[in-house]
Amino acid sequence: MQLVGILQIKSPQKIKEFLNQEHVGRISSIDENGYPQIIPMNFVFLNDFVYMHSHIKGEKIDNINRNCKVGFEVDRELEFLPSYFEDPKDASLADTLYVSVVIKGTASLVSNKEEKTLALNGLMKKYQPEGGYDPIQSSMRVLDAVAVIKVIPEVLSGKYKIGQNMRPESRVHLAQQILKRNSPTAKETLKIMGFEITSSGLQMVDEPVW
Template structure:
């Protein structure tokens, strides 16, 4: 059992507010492939957008199992007398799940609207050109397991 588990409310808050996470997939050579991603959390799923082609998408098509990690560093915790007592105060979430590509245009637009609300709210209500929608890939991560923990200040 984790010493400092995050509550479900804190997990959802972290998944809603943090701007960058890391997605891990299995590379063709068997090595993990980890990439930083922008994401949104909605309907108890993680959505990631990017180009409709690339290594992470090829990996997901080959093996849908992925890892996802997000953290917030709160600060360093220093021991006044012991340099080995220095630690990091943080919150983190680790997710395991299965990733698929969204194909439905209406679903893609709903996810892109969520990205706009999170990252560029000044563009809310804008239209997405058809050419851009075709070049945009949306990864849907269905969560199989989710854990969160923190280290206090």
């Protein structure tokens, strides 16, 4: 079996959950000279569309008005795996556990005030879930002072690498090494890999299939 197939996220729900968790995505548009322009953005994935708020003027707005085809990417590095996990001298064995989602689609500026309101309130709910604000209303003048970019996915794909490509005994060994190295992300990575730290040691309690 090809490694690419093993790493593919097959669950649309897992992709949606990942996009809802992550705070930064990158939109790529084509500038007037034909070069890709990549910009990090806050975003919300709502009703199967990507929404971002923006200043009403700028290069990415000009790019989208000229050419609506865009790319959008979100990723999370889970854990860097030092080369010495495999060999004390061979640097080529360094690796990374990760999750990533890539979208190819078309972008437009939202003009409908109801949809614009929905998107902005969706962004607020995602980034400020504790509340403490009055929801935006479609009658507010602030809507005219901000642009909302909508990306309609035509191709949506995801990849993840959490050890699912390894034999069970090798995955357990890797988890033990991650625990021993004790990076700031180690415990969360082990949880995503399906491991739990118990009183009797590290135990695999789940077989995550995405």
